[in-house]
Amino acid sequence: MEKPMLLPTCQALTLTCATAIASILSAYAATPASSNSVVVQASPDFPVAAPEAVGVDSRPLVQLSEMIRKENLDVRSFLVVKDGKLIFERYSKGLTRDHNYELYSITKNVTALAAGVLVDEGRSKLDEKVAPILTKARPDLKEAFADKQAIELRHVMSMSTGLVYNFKPTDDPIYYGAPDRLKLAAGTMPKVAPGTAFDYTDVNPILASATLGADAGMPLQNFAEEKLFKPMGMTHYAWERADAKGLVSSGWGLRLRAVDMAKLGQLVLSGGRWDGKQIVSQAWVRTMTSPTSAPWYGYYWWINDIVATEPETHAMGFKGQFIVVLPERNAVVVMTSMLPIEGGLRESRNVLAIRRMVNEYVLPALSNHAHAQPTPASRKALARELELASQHQGKSGAPADPT
Template sequence: MTKTLLTRSSCALSLCLTVVSAAVPAIAQATDLPIASPESVGVDSRPLVQLSETIRNENLDVRSFLVVKDGQLIYERYAKGLTRDHNYELYSITKNVTALAAGALIDEGKSRLDEKVAPILAKARPDLKDALADKQAIELRHVMSMSTGLVYNFKPTDDPIYYGAPDRLKLAAETTPTVAPGTAFDYTDVNPILASATLGADAGMPLPDYVRSHFFEPMGMTHYGWERADDKGLVSSGWGLRLRAVDMAKLGMLVLHGGRWDGRQLVSQAWVRTMTAPSSAPWYGMYWWINDIVATEPETHAMGFKGQFIVSLPERNAVVVMTSMLPIEGGLRESQNVLAIRRMVKDFVLPALDNKAHAVPSAARSKALAQELQLAAQHQGKPAAPADPTDTPRL
């Protein structure tokens, strides 16, 4: 078993990252979430059993599905022989962690939402000064709310912005502004490249180093990694982060509790409110989505390509996590994997949380849940999204 550590290299100012590995013992972590049975916290386990059965019957490639209630892990489903210690490529959930880091830097006075990103990047990369000349009006708030007005001509496969990039920041700097910053929402992965470089410069260290010391270590996270750096060492803030499902749940809890973790305020409550309030679109804040999974009550979530989700339900003090390889067809907010998590939460998770009057502990219910989770552990599921090597879960 290996733990992926993030260390700084000596290249290109503060825009660098080197990934190394070191052996760690294969033991359960004492800092993981406490475990409880669903019924012990007033949750009916029967809909959760039905959820797992549905995943198996429909042969869905759901690798992990977790439910946390009142700070306790009450449902922990893994498939394909995976365990709690496996981590997953989270794709755009990397943006959500970046948003938390931005808030912490703003709290420290090292970043500002109204700071202009072009001068910061030109100082770090003088060779890009000319390319950044037409981007002087772009502020950090535009980068994080997907409203920079920049357009990048994405190629359908093997785009250098994602794979084998020699200089990802150069690609982002050379994009063309089409509308004034702050005037239109446009979800493009140019923006998190600018975010990674800007926030790393503000922090005075590579962004993954800052995130590790400010969030991952205080929150007891393990088996994490931030990969796919370009040839200059810059990671994107839009993909490449690998976390265990249980650590994804911790991030959901951090947001649920207004930035507080184990008695320590890791990021201000004011920033969590800003981050999860509408900005450039009614359903989008600062890299966090709003009421797009559950529309009937307050909800905020992180969403990653191919079906990675962290859903926070503040009125219920609950968090739902899923990692999967589900279909990507249907567009950004209506892809098949988004429809799947909406259905799972609406048809199974919410009824389990709602049915407190019938959440009666019994040996029969405990046995039914345990037996179903054993069946789930061996279920393979049929991958329904194109697989990259990074999609393989790792220890």
């Protein structure tokens, strides 16, 4: 079974997890019933607050957590940020804030933010042709790229290159064991002209990683660390699964903590700002989250595919990894999980699950201002449910990755 990874620097935290939970719950129970009473542990990553302190009804959040337990869903973490404050932080059995998770395709969304920094700095352009850049870096692939001269960076990042690749569903070499991913991607064949059709294929982020790395003058993972991870105070991150030539894909392989996923959502929500600093331009955030090759897809970010009734954009990863940004609510929702993958790209069971969770539980919690008043009973219910969640491990609904 795929497990979240705890990197060595935080191994000691797992030994004190039960003690920490007990102390938080004890302090919460002893606190007077005020809107400032919190269950979330103090964090250097976000200010923390009780749901009611920012006008959120905690009862639907309790019901959400209860549903996850009762249906035995393998939800590893579930976070809600409202008005820049972490108000709900749920982890399953044995996990802590400092566990990181395989993000799968949310790696693409991080890539889009890194691309925005490069565009802002004038080092990348959406209309740049990728073939000349890549053949300069890899002259041995000049012939393979001869039929791809019209492909631009915008096509690579909007899944509209027109390239076709026949995937093996369980252990494709593009993901596992390919000694030279760029050579594999260069060998794919054009099916339609670039920019004419959306076709979600993981050949595209390989081209993106190599192109953006060439533009940056360093591997993409190093650029992301310099421009995103470190300035945003992220820790315990890892970008894995490089091929034998050292190329990571910009489509998978990144591991982040759930709280750092929430930072990315907050960055998008805040128009590219984090902690008073403009990390990426507001203009890029607008461009990145506007429709491109499909009405529900921007530059690696999905649009209104979780919530249809109000503006929403999100990052989505295989097996149920999500960052959902709700601009009208000034809120961010994060989930990591191992949920079923059957059903197709936009209708898989894990997508249906997050739609249900956000629309039936989170949005009502954010909407019910008249009842967003803490009581001893509501405070106790929230504390107790988070304690129960920390003792529960759902049944994995997704296959383990090949090793």
